[in-house]
Amino acid sequence: MSDQPFNQHNHGGHTPYPDDHTFILAQSLMIRTAPEWTALATPPQTLPAGTLVHYVDHVTTGHYRYVKTTEGTYLPTADLTTNTVFGADSDPTVSQVPNQTPVVGHRYAMNGLFRVTRKTLAEHSAPDFNAPVSRTFKRGATLPYVAKYRTAHHGWLEISHAEGGNGYVPFIRYVAGIAEYWGREKTGSKGVTRLIEPWTYTHPETITTTEDPRQSLVPTTDEKTGFDQLAAKIAQVAASDTVVIGLINDTHLDSYNTAQSANTLHDLKALSYFAKNYGLDALVANGDLNDGVQTLDRTILDIDRAVTALKTSDTPFFITQGNHDDNSGFARYENGYRVDQVLSNVAASNLRNRHASASQIRPQTSEPAFYGKYRVPHSPVSLILLDTFDIPDSSSEGYFKRDYVEAPTGLHWTGILQNIRHSRSRIQQAQADWFSQTMADLEPNEQVIIFTHDSIRSAVTDNAVGRFWTYDWFANNQQGAYVQVYQTIIRHHAQIISVMNGHTHVDDWADDDGINWITTTCDAPDRRKSAHGAHATPSDSAWDVLVINPTQRHLTRLRYGWQDATGSVSRLRVSLFGDGTDNRVPNLHENLNKLRPATVTRNTILYNQTSKQTRQKWRGFRAHFDY
Structure with a gap:
C-alpha cells in the first residue's frame, strides 16, 4: 500500500464477495x-x-x-x-485457470445443418477413420450436428442419435493448409459453401500466460512503482470529499486467441489490486469485457474469469453492455446467424450481475436490465450505467428474427442484422423513461457521472464523422429512444460531471452542449486504432482513475499505462455493411417509398456512399475537466 493514502475507501469499497454457491x-x-x-x-x-x-x-x-x-x-x-x-x-477454491486447449481434439459445442455434396460420406463411431462405420450418407443428405471437432487433417461433425450415443462424419480435409469441404452449411436465409470454422480463433501457441483470476495480483516491482506513482498523483488533486473511480474500457478478453487478448485478464487484476489496496470507491468496466468471437462455452468461461478478477477488488464494480459482450459477432461472422451460440440476456445477467453491488442497482423489470444507478455512500456523487445495446433476445426456429420496423432512414438494411446486438445500437423506451425519471429525481446537490459503451452524442449530431469521435457506422445505426436520452442529458447538464464511453478504441473528448464527452481507449493493445497499438506488448495496459472533486466541480482523469495523442487514420471504405441476405420481394408500399425518399442526415448520406475515403480523427488524451 502506498505511504500516501488519498482516499482509503472513505465513501465505498471494502465490499467482500463471498461464495454464493x-x-x-x-x-x-x-x-x-x-x-x-x-x-x-x-x-x-x-x-x-x-x-x-x-x-x-x-x-x-x-x-x-x-x-x-x-x-x-x-x-x-x-x-x-x-x-x-x-x-x-462461484467457489473460490475451484481452479479456474484458463485452459488454452489446442485446436486439435477440442470439442466445439454448436448446432447446425450440413448438406452433403460428396458422393458419399461415412459416419464413424469416433472422429477417426479407423473407427467402425455405422452408416453412410449420400449426396444431398442434410445432417443436423451438435458439435464440431478438428483432428490433424480433418474436421468432423458430431451427430446425435435419437436412440442415444453419437456418430462422427468428416466434412473438411486440410491439405497443405488448404481446406477442401465435402458439403455446404445450410444456415439462415441462404446456403453458404462454408463458414469460418470455430477453431480459427484458437491460437494457444502464442499464449504464454496462465493467469488465475481467483488469485489477487502479486505486482512486479515495476507495477508496484507505477501504482505508487499513480497514487501520488491522485493525492495531489484529492480533497476530503473526493470520489475516486477506476475505469477500464474494451478489454476484449479472449483466453484462446492471442497473448494480447488473454493478457487483459492481468489488467483487470491490476485494476482490482489498485482498487483494493489504494482505496477506490467503485470500478466500471465500460463494455466489451470479452471479445465475443468464441463458441458459447468459451464465452461464458471468459466472462466468469473477468468477473472473478474484478471480485478480488473488494470494491463495488459495474459492467456496462458492449456490442461484443454477448458474442453475437460470432453468430454473425462465424456461425451463420444461428442463435444457439449467442449468450442470452438471462445468462449474461447471471454472469455479470449476480454479485450484490450490481444486482442491487438494477431496476426491477420483466427482462434482465443492464442499466442502473449507484449512489456513492456519504457523497453527492452517483454513477449511472446505461445500456446502448438494449436489445431483447429475439429468434425464430433457431435463427434471428427479421424486423423491418426500425430500419434507419436511408440506409441499405438487410433486416437480419437488426436482431444481432453486434450490428446496432438501441435504447428501448423503458430504459429511456427510467433514465428521465432517475434524472428528474436527483437531489439538488447530487452530481452524476454517466457510463455508456457506445456514444450517446453521435445519435443527434452531424459531427460524428468530424472533429470528435472516429468514423463509426454505429453512429448511423442507433435506434430506439436515443434522442430522449440525449435531451434528458442536456436538460440536466448542470448536475452531470461527464458522459464516459469507449467503443471507438481511441482517447477523445469534446465539450459540446455544456457536457464533458470523454472516451477512453481500448485496454487491449493490439485492438487500438493507432500505429502504437499494433506493435504494443501484452503488458501495455491502459486504464483510468477518475478523481471527482464535487465541491470544486472538477474531474481529473489519470491514466495507468499508455494513452493516445491526437491522431488520425485514413481508410478506403469500399462497400456497405450487410450481407445481401434480404431476399424478400419488395411490396408496393416499399417501392413507392423509394420514389419518395425521406430526408436524411449528413451522416447517412456519407455512409450510403458505397466507396469513400474516410478519415478517422481523434483528439487524444486529456486529463482535466471542469463541470
Whole structure:
C-alpha cells in the first residue's frame, strides 16, 4: 500500500464477495441422480448453457467433479483428466485457470445443418477413420450436428442419435493448409459453401500466460512503482470529499486467441489490486469485457474469469453492455446467424450481475436490465450505467428474427442484422423513461457521472464523422429512444460531471452542449486504432482513475499505462455493411417509398456512399475537466 493514502475507501469499497454457491453452465449438461457419469435422470433432463444452479456441496468421483444441487440432483462441473471445466463456479477454491486447449481434439459445442455434396460420406463411431462405420450418407443428405471437432487433417461433425450415443462424419480435409469441404452449411436465409470454422480463433501457441483470476495480483516491482506513482498523483488533486473511480474500457478478453487478448485478464487484476489496496470507491468496466468471437462455452468461461478478477477488488464494480459482450459477432461472422451460440440476456445477467453491488442497482423489470444507478455512500456523487445495446433476445426456429420496423432512414438494411446486438445500437423506451425519471429525481446537490459503451452524442449530431469521435457506422445505426436520452442529458447538464464511453478504441473528448464527452481507449493493445497499438506488448495496459472533486466541480482523469495523442487514420471504405441476405420481394408500399425518399442526415448520406475515403480523427488524451 502506498505511504500516501488519498482516499482509503472513505465513501465505498471494502465490499467482500463471498461464495454464493452457484454454478452457471457453459454448455448443456444432463442432470444426474447420483455423482456418477452414467446416473442419468429418467427421463433424461438437460439444462441449457447459461442456466444458474444453486448447490450445497462439491463431490468428486472418479475423473469428474460434481455439484449437489439444492434439489438433491447432481451436475458434472469438471473433467479432472483433461482439466476441462463445464461452467462458472462461484467457489473460490475451484481452479479456474484458463485452459488454452489446442485446436486439435477440442470439442466445439454448436448446432447446425450440413448438406452433403460428396458422393458419399461415412459416419464413424469416433472422429477417426479407423473407427467402425455405422452408416453412410449420400449426396444431398442434410445432417443436423451438435458439435464440431478438428483432428490433424480433418474436421468432423458430431451427430446425435435419437436412440442415444453419437456418430462422427468428416466434412473438411486440410491439405497443405488448404481446406477442401465435402458439403455446404445450410444456415439462415441462404446456403453458404462454408463458414469460418470455430477453431480459427484458437491460437494457444502464442499464449504464454496462465493467469488465475481467483488469485489477487502479486505486482512486479515495476507495477508496484507505477501504482505508487499513480497514487501520488491522485493525492495531489484529492480533497476530503473526493470520489475516486477506476475505469477500464474494451478489454476484449479472449483466453484462446492471442497473448494480447488473454493478457487483459492481468489488467483487470491490476485494476482490482489498485482498487483494493489504494482505496477506490467503485470500478466500471465500460463494455466489451470479452471479445465475443468464441463458441458459447468459451464465452461464458471468459466472462466468469473477468468477473472473478474484478471480485478480488473488494470494491463495488459495474459492467456496462458492449456490442461484443454477448458474442453475437460470432453468430454473425462465424456461425451463420444461428442463435444457439449467442449468450442470452438471462445468462449474461447471471454472469455479470449476480454479485450484490450490481444486482442491487438494477431496476426491477420483466427482462434482465443492464442499466442502473449507484449512489456513492456519504457523497453527492452517483454513477449511472446505461445500456446502448438494449436489445431483447429475439429468434425464430433457431435463427434471428427479421424486423423491418426500425430500419434507419436511408440506409441499405438487410433486416437480419437488426436482431444481432453486434450490428446496432438501441435504447428501448423503458430504459429511456427510467433514465428521465432517475434524472428528474436527483437531489439538488447530487452530481452524476454517466457510463455508456457506445456514444450517446453521435445519435443527434452531424459531427460524428468530424472533429470528435472516429468514423463509426454505429453512429448511423442507433435506434430506439436515443434522442430522449440525449435531451434528458442536456436538460440536466448542470448536475452531470461527464458522459464516459469507449467503443471507438481511441482517447477523445469534446465539450459540446455544456457536457464533458470523454472516451477512453481500448485496454487491449493490439485492438487500438493507432500505429502504437499494433506493435504494443501484452503488458501495455491502459486504464483510468477518475478523481471527482464535487465541491470544486472538477474531474481529473489519470491514466495507468499508455494513452493516445491526437491522431488520425485514413481508410478506403469500399462497400456497405450487410450481407445481401434480404431476399424478400419488395411490396408496393416499399417501392413507392423509394420514389419518395425521406430526408436524411449528413451522416447517412456519407455512409450510403458505397466507396469513400474516410478519415478517422481523434483528439487524444486529456486529463482535466471542469463541470
